[in-house]
Amino acid sequence: MSDTPKSPRSTVRRAPRRGTYSRDDLLEILDEAWLCHVGVVDDGAPVVIPMSCWLYEERLMVHGSPRSRLMRLLLEGAAACVTVTHLDGLVLARSAFHHSMNYRSVVLHGVATEVSDPQARGAAFAAFVEKVEPGRWDRIRQPNDAELRATTLLGFDIDEAAGKRRTGGPVDAPADLSHPVWAGVIPLALTRGAPVRDGAAVE
Numbered sequence: 001m002s003d004t005p006k007s008p009r010s011t012v013r014r015a016p017r018r019g020t021y022s023r024d025d026l027l028e029i030l031d032e033a034w035l036c037h038v039g040v041v042d043d044g045a046p047v048v049i050p051m052s053c054w055l056y057e058e059r060l061m062v063h064g065s066p067r068s069r070l071m072r073l074l075l076e077g078a079a080a081c082v083t084v085t086h087l088d089g090l091v092l093a094r095s096a097f098h099h100s101m102n103y104r105s106v107v108l109h110g111v112a113t114e115v116s117d118p119q120a121r122g123a124a125f126a127a128f129v130e131k132v133e134p135g136r137w138d139r140i141r142q143p144n145d146a147e148l149r150a151t152t153l154l155g156f157d158i159d160e161a162a163g164k165r166r167t168g169g170p171v172d173a174p175a176d177l178s179h180p181v182w183a184g185v186i187p188l189a190l191t192r193g194a195p196v197r198d199g200a201a202v203e
Contacts, residue, residue: 009109010162020163029104029163031055033084034190038062038070040078047073053084056127059155060084060108061115063125066152074112074154082108082156090186093170094179100166102185108161112154121153 003021004010012019020026036053039046049070051062060082064071074080089102115121126137143151170183 004159004161006162007109007160010107010160012162012164015164015166018164018166020165021161022163023158026106026158026161026163027055027058029086029106029165030060030084030158032086033060036060036062036082036084038074039081039083040070040073042069042073042078052128053082054128054131056124056155059157061124061128061153061155062112063128063151063153065150071152071154075114075152077111079109079111080156082110084108086190087188088167089188091166091168091170092183092186094172094176094181094183098170098172098176100170102166102168104163104165106161106163108156108158110156110160112156115153115155118148121148124153124155 002023004023004026006021010021030053033053033055035050037048037050039048041047047070051064051070053060053062055061066072066075083105085103085105087101087103091100091102093099115124125143129137129140169185172183
């Protein structure tokens with residue numbers, strides 16, 4: 001799959017060797033995301049809101065109350081900057097200066113589009129629930145009309161975006177390699193814990 005086209009605001013300038021514009025890379029990083037941060041300008045000031053997100057038909061989806069400030073701004077066509085980050089490890093160097101982190105990230109620029117078609121909305125919400133737990137959509141109560149009216153569904157196209165990643169160990173200065181301190185990577189990962197049953201469950 002082809003690269004996403006570069007733009008002045010999507011070009012990786014700091015450590016460009018770590019940047020990627022491969023659509024496959026961007027979709028892979030976004031597909032693993034549970035949380036994104038959506039930034040817009042409201043009344044001349046920046047506002048950044050964390051939101052749950054999921055990838056559906058190669059678009060990054062978010063949802064929320066139509067009464068929320070962010071949803072209102074996005075529905076009005078506000079330009080947005082959406083970011084996703086996976087933290088993969090803490091990089092411990094021999095000097096304070098060279099400590100770092102291993103990560104994968106995407107910065108996406110664009111204008112959200114509302115998904116209003118009932119069939120498309122249902123399929124997108126089903127995809128989100130299936131990401132939470134495969135097979136769950138068919139076992140839960142489906143959303144009713146009032147719940148659907150109370151939920152705005154928006155999608156961002158992956159047309160102006162860049163990914164960035166760091167892997168590997170510390171990059172110490174040669175003079176520091178003999179310093180007697182442990183150096184390396186402490187891996188980090190988001191994992192599912194053991195399920196905790198709802199106390200209000202009816203047998």
